[in-house]
Amino acid sequence: MTYLASAVKRPGRARHLMFAALPAAAVLTIAACSPAGTDSASDSAEPESSEMAAGDEMGETIKIGYIAPVTGSLAGFTDGDPYMLSVVREQFADGITIDGVTYPVEIIDRDAASDASKAGELAQELITQEGVDLLMATSTPETVNPVIAQCEANAVPCLTANAPWQAVIFGAGFGPDNPMEWSHHFFFGIEGFGDVDPLAWDQIDTNKKVGVLWPNDSDGGAFRDPDTGYTPYAEAAGYTIVDPGAYENGTQDFTSIIQTFKDEDVEIIAGIPIPPDFVTFWTQAAQQGFEPKIATVGKALFFPTTVPSIPDNLGEGLAFATWWGPTFPYESSFDGTTPQEWIDAYSASPEGEGLVWNQATPLNGALFEVAKVGLEASGDPFDKEALVAAFDDINMMTLGGQIDFTSGPFPGIATIPTAMGQWELTDEGEWEWVVVDAGDVPGLEVERPLAILEW
Numbered sequence: 001m002t003y004l005a006s007a008v009k010r011p012g013r014a015r016h017l018m019f020a021a022l023p024a025a026a027v028l029t030i031a032a033c034s035p036a037g038t039d040s041a042s043d044s045a046e047p048e049s050s051e052m053a054a055g056d057e058m059g060e061t062i063k064i065g066y067i068a069p070v071t072g073s074l075a076g077f078t079d080g081d082p083y084m085l086s087v088v089r090e091q092f093a094d095g096i097t098i099d100g101v102t103y104p105v106e107i108i109d110r111d112a113a114s115d116a117s118k119a120g121e122l123a124q125e126l127i128t129q130e131g132v133d134l135l136m137a138t139s140t141p142e143t144v145n146p147v148i149a150q151c152e153a154n155a156v157p158c159l160t161a162n163a164p165w166q167a168v169i170f171g172a173g174f175g176p177d178n179p180m181e182w183s184h185h186f187f188f189g190i191e192g193f194g195d196v197d198p199l200a201w202d203q204i205d206t207n208k209k210v211g212v213l214w215p216n217d218s219d220g221g222a223f224r225d226p227d228t229g230y231t232p233y234a235e236a237a238g239y240t241i242v243d244p245g246a247y248e249n250g251t252q253d254f255t256s257i258i259q260t261f262k263d264e265d266v267e268i269i270a271g272i273p274i275p276p277d278f279v280t281f282w283t284q285a286a287q288q289g290f291e292p293k294i295a296t297v298g299k300a301l302f303f304p305t306t307v308p309s310i311p312d313n314l315g316e317g318l319a320f321a322t323w324w325g326p327t328f329p330y331e332s333s334f335d336g337t338t339p340q341e342w343i344d345a346y347s348a349s350p351e352g353e354g355l356v357w358n359q360a361t362p363l364n365g366a367l368f369e370v371a372k373v374g375l376e377a378s379g380d381p382f383d384k385e386a387l388v389a390a391f392d393d394i395n396m397m398t399l400g401g402q403i404d405f406t407s408g409p410f411p412g413i414a415t416i417p418t419a420m421g422q423w424e425l426t427d428e429g430e431w432e433w434v435v436v437d438a439g440d441v442p443g444l445e446v447e448r449p450l451a452i453l454e455w
Contacts, residue, residue, distance in 0.1 A: 059103040065126035067137040072114025076303035077139035080361030083351035120146030141218035158183040165189040167222035186414040194233025196439040203450040211261040213271025216246040269295040304356040322421040324359035332399035366400035
């Protein structure tokens with residue numbers, strides 16, 4: 001089952017052009033800015049001019065704001081951002097040329113500290129004090145939704161990523177009769193979990209009872225919705241949902257939830273807890289003798305930092321919906337870089353030292369790929385309506401996958417496909433995940449079937 005909201009066109013926006021990934025040779029110029037998460041005044045300094053192509057004129061500086069959770073409980077989404085931003089700034093090093101005019105570009109990055117209120121405050125600051133021409137944000141509705149709210153209120157073009165689209169649209173009060181006017185968002189939605197999780201469950205013999213962990217936040221509310229949430233997908237696949245009720249992020253005692261799962265004879269776990277909450281839940285589940293056969297968990301298991309932090313190697317066999325990895329058939333519109341090439345370069349970089357790549361980083365970088373194409377297509381980077389209309393018409397390949405705003409489930413939304421991955425511990429004591437179901441990712445190789453959890 002796939003939920004599609006009523007198709008609504010925004011007034012005055014054409015939807016007939018299809019943009020392929022543009023050549024990487026478009027010329028750009030960028031300011032030297034401080035690393036992600038800093039608030040240095042140097043972020044807003046005027047960029048140094050670089051050489052222009054013969055005959056080009058120099059235009060005013062294009063300001064792009066970028067808000068992400070560099071610190072706090074959601075920092076796993078951005079630990080690859082220092083490298084990503086260095087790549088982006090190198091790509092933008094010589095300016096962006098539009099109709100013979102070369103525009104310097106300044107990227108102002110800010111740390112939302114995994115706090116929704118701060119994300120909104122930073123968005124307001126970047127709009128009213130820095131005067132950004134385009135504002136971007138990433139990683140969960142707690143970061144994305146407050147930024148979108150400020151952009152919609154102030155008529156500023158906005159690009160966001162890495163949050164389920166239903167939690168963005170419905171969680172922020174939009175709907176078929178109230179579409180976003182200034183914002184565009186790309187990621188998969190609840191269907192990215194609901195369509196793919198049962199493909200993994202079907203590989204193991206269970207009683208088809210699924211215990212869910214829906215927190216009391218924007219994501220949890222969207223997944224719990226009886227009509228547009230997760231349950232209709234599971235039921236359509238023949239599974240029964242056991243929902244013990246919402247819990248607060250930061251919960252330290254999951255005993256009552258675990259007991260409910262034990263009483264209901266739950267054999268499958270699904271959910272979207274933040275990383276520290278899942279570590280607490282899973283550790284306590286083992287301590288209290290709750291031993292499900294399968295766990296397909298979003299958000300917490302997206303990143304390589306969570307699984308090793310679970311004691312006694314209890315992370316082995318945990319599974320999750322995945323949207324990116326070394327074998328995914330994608331490439332950057334900047335320079336044709338493939339996922340494996342990106343991973344190799346990241347691992348060899350100073351920014352990647354001591355870290356493991358994660359799948360959020362390429363989508364964070366794809367924000368800049370889409371921004372570049374939209375700015376070039378607008379004809380005038382300071383014409384806000386033209387820029388938003390240009391985003392409406394984008395259908396392009398990026399390092400994070402195909403971004404298609406021309407055929408999304410809702411105006412301003414582009415969805416990406418998902419597969420199923422499972423974490424395993426190698427003989428060398430290293431953690432890695434393998435593809436156990438291709439989901440709806442075309443051409444993705446499956447490495448092995450899903451393995452049952454061992455306790």
